[in-house]
Amino acid sequence: MIKTVSTTPYQGQRPGTSGLRKKVAVFLxxxxxxxxxxxxxxxxQGFAGQTLVIGGDGRHFNREAIQRVIKIAxxxxxxxxxxxxxxxxxxxxxxxxxxxxxxxxxxxxxxSHNPGGPQGDFGIKYNVANGGPAxxxxxxxxxxxxxxxxxxxxxxxxxxxxDRLGTAKVGDMAIxxxxxxxxxxxxxxxxxxxxxxxxxxGAGFRMRFDAMSAVTGPYALKILEGAxxxxxxTVVNATPKEDFGGRHPDPNLVHAKQLFDLAMSAQAPDLxxxxxxxxxxxxxxxxxxxxxxxxxLAVIAANAHLTPGYAKGIAGIARSMPTxxxxxRVAERLGIGLYETPTGWKxxxxxxxxxxxxxxxxxxxxxxxxxxxxxxxxxxxxxxxxILAARRQSVAEIVRDxxxxxxxxxxxxxxxEEIDADGANALVKALRDTVASLKGRRFGGLEVAxxxxxxxxxxxxxxxxxxxxIRILFAGGSRLVFxxxxxxxxxxxxxxxxxxxxxxxxxxDLSTQDVxxxxxxxxxxxxxxxxYTGRTAPSVIT
Ligand code: VG1
Ligand code: CO
Numbered sequence: 001m002i003k004t005v006s007t008t009p010y011q012g013q014r015p016g017t018s019g020l021r022k023k024v025a026v027f028l029x030x031x032x033x034x035x036x037x038x039x040x041x042x043x044x045q046g047f048a049g050q051t052l053v054i055g056g057d058g059r060h061f062n063r064e065a066i067q068r069v070i071k072i073a074x075x076x077x078x079x080x081x082x083x084x085x086x087x088x089x090x091x092x093x094x095x096x097x098x099x100x101x102x103x104x105x106x107x108x109x110x111x112s113h114n115p116g117g118p119q120g121d122f123g124i125k126y127n128v129a130n131g132g133p134a135x136x137x138x139x140x141x142x143x144x145x146x147x148x149x150x151x152x153x154x155x156x157x158x159x160x161x162x163d164r165l166g167t168a169k170v171g172d173m174a175i176x177x178x179x180x181x182x183x184x185x186x187x188x189x190x191x192x193x194x195x196x197x198x199x200x201x202g203a204g205f206r207m208r209f210d211a212m213s214a215v216t217g218p219y220a221l222k223i224l225e226g227a228x229x230x231x232x233x234t235v236v237n238a239t240p241k242e243d244f245g246g247r248h249p250d251p252n253l254v255h256a257k258q259l260f261d262l263a264m265s266a267q268a269p270d271l272x273x274x275x276x277x278x279x280x281x282x283x284x285x286x287x288x289x290x291x292x293x294x295x296x297l298a299v300i301a302a303n304a305h306l307t308p309g310y311a312k313g314i315a316g317i318a319r320s321m322p323t324x325x326x327x328x329r330v331a332e333r334l335g336i337g338l339y340e341t342p343t344g345w346k347x348x349x350x351x352x353x354x355x356x357x358x359x360x361x362x363x364x365x366x367x368x369x370x371x372x373x374x375x376x377x378x379x380x381x382x383x384x385x386x387i388l389a390a391r392r393q394s395v396a397e398i399v400r401d402x403x404x405x406x407x408x409x410x411x412x413x414x415x416x417e418e419i420d421a422d423g424a425n426a427l428v429k430a431l432r433d434t435v436a437s438l439k440g441r442r443f444g445g446l447e448v449a450x451x452x453x454x455x456x457x458x459x460x461x462x463x464x465x466x467x468x469x470i471r472i473l474f475a476g477g478s479r480l481v482f483x484x485x486x487x488x489x490x491x492x493x494x495x496x497x498x499x500x501x502x503x504x505x506x507x508x509d510l511s512t513q514d515v516x517x518x519x520x521x522x523x524x525x526x527x528x529x530x531x532y533t534g535r536t537a538p539s540v541i542t
Contacts (some may be wrong), residue, residue, distance in 0.1 A: 017486035019125025039154035049079035055089025056109030059116035074171035084180035090279030095131035117243030132349035132373025192308030195275035251283035275377030286395020294324035297361030314358035414538035424492035477501030
């Protein structure tokens with residue numbers, strides 16, 4: 001039943017920040033999926049008879065891609081595949097299943113926060129045995145293999161019924177189709193106090209959770225409205241749709257604007273939250289107060305000991321370089337390690353495995369812990385709920401209290417999307433060339449204390465990763481960071497990260513964009529943004 005099919009390489013199958021992401025139309029080309037999946041397996045050793053976890057975020061092409069992945073895995077000798085019913089697994093749930101079942105790895109089919117549908121994006125990501133995204137050595141080996149592939153193996157077999165729970169066989173490979181929520185929920189019950197959160201809802205606490213018609217809907221319904229007793233209607237847009245209802249499943253202030261407006265209105269519930277396409281991002285907004293993801297990371301780290309999963313305290317915190325330094329202040333106060341990594345969750349895996357850190361986060365609405373090896377949107381919301389239940393204070397009270405102890409890091413990210421790639425690369429190159437000479441220079445009231453192109457030395461496996469973003473640090477704690485996105489599928493996206501530290505509690509209630517005005521102007525000037533990109537303003541501000 002196994003057949004070998006000849007193929008020729010496709011250019012550009014290099015995994016980015018988080019797997020291979022392209023337009024659906026690109027994935028629809030003959031053998032495109034097969035080439036990449038076979039290249040993954042060709043780059044690995046020792047998986048004969050082992051288990052592979054397979055699932056996706058339910059977007060357009062998910063079901064078809066899963067059928068193909070199953071057949072290629074069977075032909076390559078995997079012994080068992082664990083598949084979420086309907087082809088559905090949130091990214092953190094997939095990570096958990098890999099760990100729980102001692103699987104060799106997993107294939108996550110998702111383009112995460114990117115739009116879906118036939119005109120939208122698709123993605124394939126390989127995760128290793130610790131449950132986390134493959135480290136760079138593996139993704140580079142996969143990419144190399146895509147350039148020389150001449151054939152792939154698959155089995156001739158009928159499609160698997162993805163909607164029927166239970167066991168089946170494809171070729172010689174056993175398949176378990178499982179409920180995607182059960183194991184994840186059991187894990188959450190060990191980390192936060194369900195009883196305490198249930199009594200919070202019982203006492204009249206109200207929230208809205210926007211699943212953005214993406215993968216988290218079934219998880220949020222079962223856990224929030226089911227196990228935790230939140231009133232019916234708490235979870236909205238709970239049915240995963242192949243095109244996310246035409247929305248962009250990115251839980252930020254632009255794409256979750258309705259939720260933001262509700263949180264700022266007189267009808268605001270106590271907590272508004274959302275997650276992204278594949279369920280690994282989270283948005284947290286209190287009544288009248290948006291919590292930046294960087295602040296959310298810091299608050300979670302500072303309060304984690306109140307929840308059962310982290311009652312013994314946390315070992316350390318890791319954040320991606322562009323993420324604000326709010327978490328650094330917490331680590332300093334707690335006397336624990338703080339690790340600064342390049343963008344993308346794959347850099348946290350080693351630190352978590354080595355026990356150096358417990359909590360990780362990124363400014364892009366990603367927070368997570370050592371319970372899995374991915375960021376976890378619903379987990380972050382549950383931890384917030386448990387902190388709120390333990391402290392019996394509002395989100396705003398907790399955040400303001402946090403600022404009064406640690407100072408406030410005013411923070412914003414400006415994205416210039418779909419700009420010409422040549423212009424974007426020229427901008428970064430020019431910054432790279434000048435960055436060394438910036439130290440000591442003054443711009444208005446700002447003096448450059450340090451400026452470089454961020455490089456990371458992994459303290460565990462000693463690998464080096466260079467060119468991870470230009471950072472300009474000013475005396476007093478302000479900072480500008482510039483980097484190009486590695487998840488987009490159309491042209492280039494320039495991300496500019498702007499941060500100002502404010503220790504004075506009397507100045508903690510100002511408007512973020514106002515506080516950052518001079519830094520924003522400087523970001524445009526120092527990088528020559530309009531000159532290189534033709535844009536005078538960003539397309540997305542978060
Ligand atoms: C973006 C974010 C990054 C995140 C990545 C994957 O990457 O900035 O922090 O890890 O998306 O998130 P980039 O290279 O476009 O800046 V997800 O939820 O799309 O898997
Ligand atoms: Co995501």
